[in-house]
Structure formats: structure tokens, C-alpha cells
Amino acid sequence: MATAEYDSVTKVFESGDGEVVAVEDLTIAINEGEFLVLVGPSGCGKSTTLRLLAGLETISDGEVRIGDDVVNDKKPKDRDIAMVFQNYALYPHKTVAENMAFGLEMTTDLSDAEITERVSDAADLLDITDLLNRRPKALSGGQQQRVALGRAIVREPSVFLMDEPLSNLDAKLRTQMRTELQQLHDQLGVATVYVTHDQTEAMTMGDRIAVLNDGQLQQLGTPLECYHEPANTFVAGFIGSPSMNFIPLEFDHTTATGIGAGIEYEFSEEQAAEIGNSPREIELGIRPEEMELATEPGPDTVAATVTVIEPMGRESVLHLDVGDTTATASVSGDYDIATGDTIRLRFPRDRVHVFDADTGETIF
């Protein structure tokens, strides 16, 4: 049984300038103990998806279930969830202990002693015991974040919902809190749905990630599945940093040619069979870190002109003109390459992706 489930869920907002389909026909089952990340660009519907599970938005169509219960019409407090918001939403006049206890006092009939025990256990777990009598304004951002987590933990929910909970922290603290959140999740074993627009956060934290765009689920899979076997050009371009390069080519039998000088790439017979009908427009995808410098021309190499070099120490990022398109490559910093040089790059056959140019769907 799934811990929580979206079954063909659609959310339409009525706004002054018409209808906005924020979430369209979404089906996702969240497994027991799973850390599921909802990721996608601004406006893709991540927060709305989370808020539908929390009960903070009404559902236009479909069903949301928590455990066995259909919760479409249940109030947030009756849903057995706890939410952590981006702005922490702490009560400024209450102490840390009072902030953590407040939700329990309002929504449960636990005794004072039971509440005190839960607060104390959560404070222990989060290492904030010595802050329990302070008020939020006397806390750093990271400490406030811990209190917001503590307030969720004391509820002992069946699902944690987190909406960009680390986005107000500086880069270093964010990285540290990522690890802490993962450790906390391992300790508590409670299913978590986590919203972020940051693909690195999604890749490093998620057991699975759900990639959304324009209200539609693009792919649901482990981070490595989404990285190695993206469903389409959107996922391929969104997951991975720096982003995958896409080179438009005209495929004809085993050879694909691009617009501009020297752009000819020869696929293996097997790959050509997968691409199928020709002539046909395709997008060839190759990640910057998968390109190799080639010393001589070959069927799996293309020519490129270096426009900008970003030395990063061990690696250099090359910005390139490839035919009449641009690309980036990460290569060893030891190579002696100058701006304006024409170089040859190998796109190893077992590393290239091919997409249908019209639909963006993955061919392989």
C-alpha cells in the first residue's frame, strides 16, 4: 500500500485572465518511507501539487489518498501530514518550545506531559534543546529551520510535506542542512514529499524524483534513471549541471548531418535501426562531461570552435560553436586550448542520446 497517492489529479485555478491548469492528470504513488522530490522550473505546479496533498488547495478532478483514505474533502489538520514551509512560519511571540507544542495543543488531545515529552525528544534529535526558551528572532536562519522541522516532527505524521525548506539559507548551510535532513529522514523513516526548483537538491536528496513542467509529470524515477535515461528533452536538459547539449541534425541512414561545416556524426547500425525512418529530424544530446577531445577525425567526432574558456582548476568548461549551434564541454584543465581554436570532440556512441525533433521524446 502506498503511503500517499495522487490518482489522476487535476487542479484548475480560475483567475482574472481565465483558467490556469496548474496540475494536469497527475498520478504518483508515494511509497512507505520514501523521500520523493517534486522538481521543476518556476510555475510548473510543484507547490500546488504539494498543497493539494496538504489540503491547502481544493482538487478540481481526481483523488488524493493518504493511506487508505480518500482525503479530497478532509481539512489539513485531519490529514495526518505535517508541512514545513520556506519561510518557517514560526510564531514570533512564542518560545521555541511553545512553537513546537502549539500544533499539538490545537489539534490533538495529548496530555501536557506527552506534549512536553514529544517536544523534548524532537529537540534532542535536532540538537536544539538549549534553544527551547528562546524566541524566533533570537535564532539564526538555520536554527529557525530546525525549529520548523521540530514542529513537524512532534506531530508524528504519516507524511512530511516540505516546500523549498532550505531556500532561505546561504549556500554552505543549505548543503549542510541537506545532509542533516537526509539523516533525519533515515532515522525517522517517514515518507516525505519535498519541493525544490534546484535539480542538484533533487538529485542528491530524492529516492525518486518527479520532474514537472507546465503542470505535467515528465518523468518519475530515481535520480540516476532521470540522468541516464531521460524521458524527453525537457528532463534531459533540466537534470544535470551543466546542462546537456542538444544538436539538431538531419538523420539519413546511419549518418546525421548538421547545419554548418564539419558536423557529421555516424551512428552504429543498431542505433540507426532504432532511429528508424529516414530522412528525419533529430536532436542529438550529449552531456558536457561526456565529450572527449579527439586527436583525429572519426565517425563519432565533430568539429567545434572554442569561443570562451572557463578554467575551473582540474577542469575547464569550453563554450563552443558546433556548426550553427552552441555547446559546452567539460574537459581536463591540462589541455592547452585557446579561444578561437578549432578542435575535434568525440561524442562516444554509448553516451549520446537521440530525441525526436518534433515531440522531444527520447528515441534512445
Ligand code: ATP
Ligand atoms: P515556484 O517554484 O515559482 O513557486 P511552482 O512550480 O511551485 O512555482 P505553482 O506555485 O504550483 O508553481 O503554480 C503553478 C501555476 O498555477 C502557475 O502558473 C501559477 O501562476 C498558478 N497559480 C498558483 N496559485 C494560483 C492561484 N491561487 N490562483 C491562480 N493561479 C495560481
